[in-house]
Amino acid sequence: MFKSVTLKEVAAKAGVSYQTVSKVINNKAKVSPETEKRIWDAIAELNYTPNYSGRSLRQQRSKTIGYTWEPSPPDQANPILDAFLQNMFRAAEEKGYYLLCFPFHADDARMLKVYAQLYDTGRVDGFVISRMNYGEPTVPYLLGRRIPFVGFGRLQDDDTSFPYVDVDGGAGIAQAMEHLVALGHRKIAALAWPSDSRVGNNRLEGYYRGLSKAGILHRPSLVVRGEGTSDVGFEATNYLLGLPEEIRPTAIVCMNDMMAIGAMQAIRQAGLQVGRDIGVTGFDDTPTARYLTPPLTSISQPISEIGENLTKRLIEFLETGIFPEPRCELVAPRLEVRESTSSYLPAGK
Amino acid sequence: MFKSVTLKEVAAKAGVSYQTVSKVINNKAKVSPETEKRIWDAIAELNYTPNYSGRSLRQQRSKTIGYTWEPSPPDQANPILDAFLQNMFRAAEEKGYYLLCFPFHADDARMLKVYAQLYDTGRVDGFVISRMNYGEPTVPYLLGRRIPFVGFGRLQDDDTSFPYVDVDGGAGIAQAMEHLVALGHRKIAALAWPSDSRVGNNRLEGYYRGLSKAGILHRPSLVVRGEGTSDVGFEATNYLLGLPEEIRPTAIVCMNDMMAIGAMQAIRQAGLQVGRDIGVTGFDDTPTARYLTPPLTSISQPISEIGENLTKRLIEFLETGIFPEPRCELVAPRLEVRESTSSYLPAGK
């Protein structure tokens, strides 16, 4: 910070007191039109910009929102990060807010300390948090300290203890199931996540819902659980392909695209053709999905709207003290149908 | 901001003046060990955290770095964003700095206004900029206003007018060329970017260097230019495959992974096998690359080191007023060899 025009200089030029200039800027002023014009002219001429620290010291608010997220492993891009961030700070800027990004720490205690630090020093007015595991300590901590925040995701299906926006993963998978059933599939397997994943369970629930809606009875051997990686997808699919023919699945619903990628590899290696012989669906609609061979049917989340929505709600709260209704919102994802399912030839043999 | 413990409260508890507390915290103090202990105890007991606005108002610095970037199109993930950001704010935090992210605007004038605003209000002390097109107005603007910044990338090959770190794209492509030549390729094509792309030209230069090093003479028809999309890659490859056999390429070097993906599709559609019949290389080593069929040989950039490096250099400047040498740094990318080249069978017929 080299130069810096202050209120006083503007005031001197306009021939008024500096407090009056302040009033004009925040239009809380009863000022004659002529003086007001003089002041605005002086502001323009000197190219005055209100000092952020001064302002925020006086107002006791930083007009800044904090956000951190868990870094994705090097072999896996975060498919939503860019859009999510962009939409958050775009929405924030409209209200004069900005987004402060800070490091993620795997150690919970350390992470909480960072949250506390950022808030207690007054660097941020509130947070957006997107990490929602079962034992996640951040939510109760912020809640307990009455630190404002909104969540991308929830901790329990029927959670109402804090404001959030979440994707209805179950509804997404249910859509995929409906699609598969319509194509004629009856033996549908699921590649699921470990049962300690809330998001995973939520999505899997859509699988069960899809089965019962189609009147298909559930076979436990058709649900395989594991980490959401392509390796797990690969192994699990090999297992499924080795099942006796009468229960061997003709379609595999995966809880994310990575598993679907692994599944596709396994199917191909078994000499079968993805899509035509066995349908595969993913979840996330990673940009990669459409470039796979064949292009992968997947479920895409309305990230942009969520980012904007969350930000606006948080700011609304910061300014007024009340969260706009509904406090908790569930948005539906959309099924993107591609060749990995659409090219199915039932009873191919 | 609800509660807020101040210096004065700490001072009252420790029985000293509040300025003394400040001195102890910034350890500029000549204080007896006992008083110092009393002060630290009081700080711990009250859980005091220095107020950010007060501090930054007094010191006239925000300890904040600004960063914006061009959003990537929805069908394309930004492969480096996550790692780049993470490493930037991790490095920043170590020095007590944070990263402020703000919206990108395609309109240059508007974008510059945002830069100016952020700096003039004192919200940030400096910037990291990563958008480096030929006509890029940001660099000269910041330079002219003497606003501190570092660049990820440069505007000209021999640029020294501002501090930056850049990837030596030419060296990367040259590595790929060497690899292909070693496999026995002699007819090597390049899918290049429009000639108004500095980054593209820099990379392409590595292609020419590779050719001449191997003593292969350059055929203009083997260099096809276009946007770095898979569609362009697809079309361009179809054209290449239609060339008369004596000049038809046995390997295609692409300036990014997207083009390589398109190239692979075209090759496959032509009934040829990627890797065995025609080698393909990409650039960026997107996480996708290893999951393609076959896995794509690509060039990976050391993003983490760059993010950390840039941040440290900028902060160093902000604190001392001098940029650490060397002001401009070029880092070499690394070739990741995968099946899209390694399975080549020369003279397959």
Place this chain on the structure above:
DNA sequence: ACTCGTTAAGCGAACGTTCGCCCTTGCCTA
């Protein structure tokens, strides 16, 4: 002619720091 209300603008204070200078005390040295 006196009060009253309105309009236009000024003034002091406060937000929480840090900075530089000054004061006091005690001790050492010439």
Place this chain on the structure above:
DNA sequence: TAGGCAAGGGCGAACGTTCGCTTAACGAGT
């Protein structure tokens, strides 16, 4: 014994705002 110096700590001021209260001037109503 006067002078000096170092250690330990206090004090006023300033950074740039905004907030709430006061003041001055003026016209209208009784």
